[in-house]
Amino acid sequence: MSERLLGLVVAAGGGIDRRLAAELAEPARDRGIRLAITLTPTAHRWLASAGQLDRLAALTDLPVRSASRLPGEPRPHPDPAVFLFAPATANSLAKLALGIADNQALTVLGQAVGDPAVTVLVRPQADDAQRGHPAFTVNLATLREAGVLVSDATWTDAWTPLLDEVAAAAGWTAP
Numbered sequence: 001m002s003e004r005l006l007g008l009v010v011a012a013g014g015g016i017d018r019r020l021a022a023e024l025a026e027p028a029r030d031r032g033i034r035l036a037i038t039l040t041p042t043a044h045r046w047l048a049s050a051g052q053l054d055r056l057a058a059l060t061d062l063p064v065r066s067a068s069r070l071p072g073e074p075r076p077h078p079d080p081a082v083f084l085f086a087p088a089t090a091n092s093l094a095k096l097a098l099g100i101a102d103n104q105a106l107t108v109l110g111q112a113v114g115d116p117a118v119t120v121l122v123r124p125q126a127d128d129a130q131r132g133h134p135a136f137t138v139n140l141a142t143l144r145e146a147g148v149l150v151s152d153a154t155w156t157d158a159w160t161p162l163l164d165e166v167a168a169a170a171g172w173t174a175p
Contacts, residue, residue, distance in 0.1 A: 004033045004172050007080035007112065009105045012042035013087030013125035017050035023159035024086060025059045031163060033172075035060040036077035040092060040105045041067075068104045082170040083112045086151075086162055087125030090136055096122075097139035113146050119169045123151040123162055131155075 006028060010020060028035055037056055039047065044066035047053050056064050063076045085092075092106065101107040112118040122143065130136060140150055149169055151162060166172075 005080045006033050006035055007083035008035050008037045009085045009109055010043045011040045011089040011092040012046050013089050017052055019159055021055050025056055027160050028163055029059045036062050036080055037064045038105045038108050039066040041103050082119045084121050084166050086123035088122040090126040090130040094139050097142040121149040121166055125155050127155055
C-alpha cells in the first residue's frame with residue numbers, strides 16, 4: 001500500500017480551536033493517515049493563541065506550517081496526492097476560485113487545483129448569510145469546474161466524516 005499522505009489545509013473558521021485536532025487531525029492519524037498541515041496566517045494566530053499548535057504538531061512528523069520557505073530552504077512537506085481544505089471560509093474559497101495565492105495555504109491549494117493528478121476536497125465553513133452571497137455559488141461552481149470536490153455538509157455538521165470522503169476520493173481502503 002502506498003503512503004496515505006493528506007495535505008490538510010486550514011482557514012480560520014469558527015471552531016478550529018476546539019474541533020480541528022479532535023475532529024480531523026486525531027481521527028486521521030488514528031486511521032493511519034500521515035498529515036501535512038498548512039494553516040492560513042489567521043488560522044495560525046488563532047491556534048497559537050488557543051495553545052493548539054503543539055497538539056497538532058504531535059500528530060504528524062512534518063512541520064505545521066503557515067509561512068512560505070525561504071529560497072534555498074528544503075521543502076518541509078512531500079507532495080500529497082490528496083488535499084482536504086477544512087474549514088474553508090468564504091474568503092479563502094473566493095481567493096482559491098480566483099487563483100489568488102496570497103498566503104502559503106492558498107499557494108499550496110492553488111498548485112493542487114492546477115494539477116489534474118491531485119485530488120482536492122473542500123468543506124465550506126460559511127453560514128447561511130455568507131452562502132447567500134451571489135459570489136459564493138459562483139466560486140463553488142468555478143472550483144467544481146476545475147475538478148475540486150465540494151462537500152455538501154452544512155457549516156454546523158461534524159468534520160470527521162470528511163475523512164471518509166477523502167478516503168473514497170483517494171481510493172484508500174481501511175488500514
